[in-house]
Amino acid sequence: MMTVEKKPGSPRIKWKALAAACMALLIILLLPPQEGLPESGQRALAVLAFSIVIWVTEAVTYPVSAAFIIVLLTVLLGFSPQPDEGGMIGTKTALEWALSGFSSGAVALVAGALFLSAAMQETGLDRRLALTVLTKVGTTVKGILFGVILVGILLSLFIPSPTARVGAMIPIVMGMISAFGLSKNSRISTLLMLAVAHTATIWSIGIKTATPQNMVGLNFIEKAFPYPITWLQWFLVAAPLSLVMSIALYFVLLLLIRPEIKEIPTKKDAIKKQLRDLGSMSASQIRLLIISFAALAMWATEKSVHSFDSTTIVLLLVSIILAPGIGVLTWEVAEKKIPWGTIILFAAGISLGTVLLNTKGASWLAKIIFQSFGLSHLPLLILLSILAGFTILIHIGFASATSLASTLIPVVIAFVKGMELTNAMQGMGIVLITQFAIGFGFILPVNAPQNMLAYGTGSVKTGDFIKTGVILTLVGYGVILLFSLTYWKWIGLLP
Incomplete structure (x- = not known):
């Protein structure tokens, strides 16, 4: 049997995780058409599912994941109809969308x-x-x-x-x-x-x-x-x-x-x-x-x-x-x-979020996740507590806050746009506070690259991160709610 020699320093690929990401992509692509979701939006959501699995499991390096995202967006969207049913998108337009983040x-x-x-x-x-x-x-x-x-x-x-x-x-x-x-x-x-x-x-x-x-x-x-x-x-x-x-x-x-x-x-x-x-x-x-x-x-x-x-x-x-x-x-x-590689990941993440918004995939997903549970009708403080808590919890599974922001913020924006708000500033405040919660990567070494650097010195154990990180997360969550009732209202961020 022929064996493949791995060169020193070559990146480690998690083949099972990569297979799981491909499976997530195929499952969403093969789902029957969903009411209110354009075909291009469904394909964008399939790429999102693929990306989430790749990012959470770190199946490949982040720059490689960015290349996968760009190729998948170009190919899948290129052969799907426009969100407004105005003909095919075409690979030229799809490639422009996939590379839009690089011009940001x-x-x-x-x-x-x-x-x-x-x-x-x-x-x-x-x-x-x-x-x-x-x-x-x-x-x-x-x-x-x-x-x-x-x-x-x-x-x-x-x-x-x-x-x-x-x-x-x-x-x-x-x-x-x-x-x-x-x-x-x-x-x-x-x-x-x-x-x-x-x-x-x-x-x-x-x-x-x-x-x-x-x-x-x-x-x-x-x-x-x-x-x-x-x-x-x-x-x-x-x-x-x-x-x-x-x-x-x-x-x-x-x-x-x-x-x-x-x-x-x-x-x-x-x-x-x-x-x-x-x-x-x-x-x-x-x-x-x-x-x-x-x-x-x-x-x-x-x-x-x-x-x-x-x-x-x-x-x-x-x-x-x-x-x-x-x-x-x-x-x-x-x-x-x-x-x-950080810059490439950053640009690809922006491209993915932009495509989710342009194809209405983000607004459909927001409706399913948030509006279906009646969150848009909740009092503002309860809504913020749920959004912040949800964001903090799912960050435990992400090793990159940049990836999480690329995934979550477009969905929250689409959700806020669907709410009956008195002014745009109120909607922006909700999204901005969610953005702050994305930064809560305290609990595990894998929650942030800076944690891994500290962990790599041998001075810190996983248990040290957990016991201090949980308390810091609870404190930060409490401060978000307190500021939502006081300081952020005083300066006009929230009504």
Whole structure:
């Protein structure tokens, strides 16, 4: 019998999971016509089912799944009638739909922001910023924990990827643990590593540019509702939620992961030594720091001081980062450091969501899932509690919040559009709060890539994620309901 030799480093394919995804696709394709669902919508839902199985099981890598989605959308929709019965769609139009996500300004924003993240890593500015903050917080365990959380918040302003932020923090924290003479299996190590991962997740909710999943949701929200959301508007709505959860994180970790000691007894200047070893700031770090603060200033004053949108701002900054003479990053380095697969997945997810909306597949699915149970007639608070709870629960099965946003937000938008609402702002508020709930990936290591990085250090066990993640999830869910009754009403997001 001939055997296939697997090359080192080749991606692992889960053949049973891939077969299950194909089976889900075929089952929906072979279903009889459904009332109110165009044939093209049924085929789009078949691709959605295939995608969900692929994403949940990680049968193939995310970039490969994106390629499958694009091909399936092109072939299946190309030979189906138009949603309005106006003739066949054709493969040319279907391909345009399948690639529509790649022309989205949201994709350009994510790609540009990843250039900024790569520049941070290449110049070492992320490490310098982190160590500078940590030198100010003292040597007590509580002080160091506070510093780690504070660094996570600070990096969220500059680095648009929670995975990259955790990747920047892990070597620093592990270096501190080693310098303090502690084992990587100590409770202090567990405490700090959980703080790194959870802070990255929490502030992916609070800052518009802190994670790609926000751009997925915004792409659909801004097309559906006549209210563009600036960086500052998102911050004013979502940052208080992240701030409350950060405070809760501090106390939850101290309560559930009790450190062996209250203060580091030896080598109190270990963090300062790491900072001194970096030497003085390089010219490239100074230039990048100026560029980064300029980006924050322009994002924060979007639509108030100037008319540049977030995408234009970040692309302008990328051109400066790459510019000869004044830039800090070469294209050769960018090619190696930027996760291009993330961008491809992001674009394919937007394409899938757009097709679901265009073919009326999303509105039909929303009617089946939500309207059939009478959710559209429930009081607003109960409706939000069900939507947020449903979103948090299904995230347990997703390893990518970007994939979940691509899947869920179009369906929620279609559901909201079918409700009898007094104004569009109310509908946008419901969808935006659902988007916040998508960021709740605290419970399992596989719920987020940043969790897997922390888990991979050996300092954190699955049980540590579960016991802290469940409490954080409950706290966050409670804060969503509390803010729905108070703060979000006060600022006009909800009626």
